[in-house]
Amino acid sequence: MEEHTLDLTAAEWNVMECLWEDGGRAKTGREVAQRLAETAGWSRSTALTMLARMEKKGLVACDGDGKLNRYRALAARGEAARRQTESFLSRVYRGSVRAMLSAMAEQAELTDADIDGLYAVLDEIRGERK
Numbered sequence: 001m002e003e004h005t006l007d008l009t010a011a012e013w014n015v016m017e018c019l020w021e022d023g024g025r026a027k028t029g030r031e032v033a034q035r036l037a038e039t040a041g042w043s044r045s046t047a048l049t050m051l052a053r054m055e056k057k058g059l060v061a062c063d064g065d066g067k068l069n070r071y072r073a074l075a076a077r078g079e080a081a082r083r084q085t086e087s088f089l090s091r092v093y094r095g096s097v098r099a100m101l102s103a104m105a106e107q108a109e110l111t112d113a114d115i116d117g118l119y120a121v122l123d124e125i126r127g128e129r130k
Contacts, residue, residue, distance in 0.1 A: 006075055006083040012059065014040045015050050016080065019060065019073040026063065026070035 008016060018035045019027060027035075033047035042050075051071055054060045063070050093100040101118075110118075 006059075006080050007087055008059070008080065008084065011040075011050060012054060014042075015047070015054060016059070016073050016075075016077070019071060020077045024073060024076075026072040029069050029071065032071060 014036060015032065018032050018039070021035070029048050029051060030044075032051060033042070033044040036042040036047040036050075037044070051060060051062070055062050055071075059074060060071050061074055063072070089095055089097065089100055093103070108114075
């Protein structure tokens, strides 16, 4: 899958999250529509339209005979999240992780546990580099 195709809209994230559930097993259009009705308040036609659009964009695959179609995500959640994070970091913070963390820390009340967790992640990364 090409990198630009993983620049997902909020609506596309809703669909992908549904498809990534249950270990990423393929789901029928009906299952996806029911789940998105519960989580996003979408109608059946909205869900099926999004699936069709996302198939054309190469985000999902559709296997079936037209009567019973099963959909599956063509990218793993981790890969999509990584690419979205890189895109966000580049666009908003000009690639500076430090600026992003600083802004996030100023906006959120970090607990001691949060801070300890961040240090642990950084220590792990430093250890992997040695």
